[in-house]
Amino acid sequence: MLDFDKLDLDLLRLIVEEPRAGVREYSRRLNIARNTAQSRINKLESSGVLVSWRPQIDLAPLGYTVMAFVHVHIAQSHLEPTLDRLTRIPELIEANTVSGDGDLLCRFVARDNSHFGEVLQEVNGTEGVLRTRSEIVLSRRVWPRSIPIVAKLRTDQNSGRING
Incomplete structure (x- = not known):
């Protein structure tokens, strides 16, 4: 650090x-x-x-009202080429390699549920993808944030728990 x-x-x-x-x-x-x-x-x-x-952009006012997290299982040793192919899908807005269920946890957006079905078919048809499991977001409760950690670090410095 x-x-x-x-x-x-x-x-x-x-x-x-x-x-x-x-x-x-x-x-x-x-x-x-x-x-x-x-x-x-x-x-x-x-x-x-x-x-x-x-800037942080909310895509819902632009017509992309559906957000979903998709666990993507990828053929062994095909992560990079498969990820490269997945990034060509414009509705993919985030991808992370993860432990646990799946190899990638991806965040996708779509105009509606029908459109999300089309996006998911495209993901499943991507070379190297073995299977997917998706979860549609019903409502976003907390946007990505970092201020609570910055504040905690500041508090820890004031209390002497970390150097600075």
């Missing part, structure tokens, strides 16, 4: 909560020099902590 101090964590929290505020505003809120804020941001980026400045 790289060494991040309280200032790094406070800056990271600001970036996640208000990504459009800009370096000048971050430095003003944290009462630090603009160059300090920029160098800390560069450190967060180069260390791989801050991986994107992309």
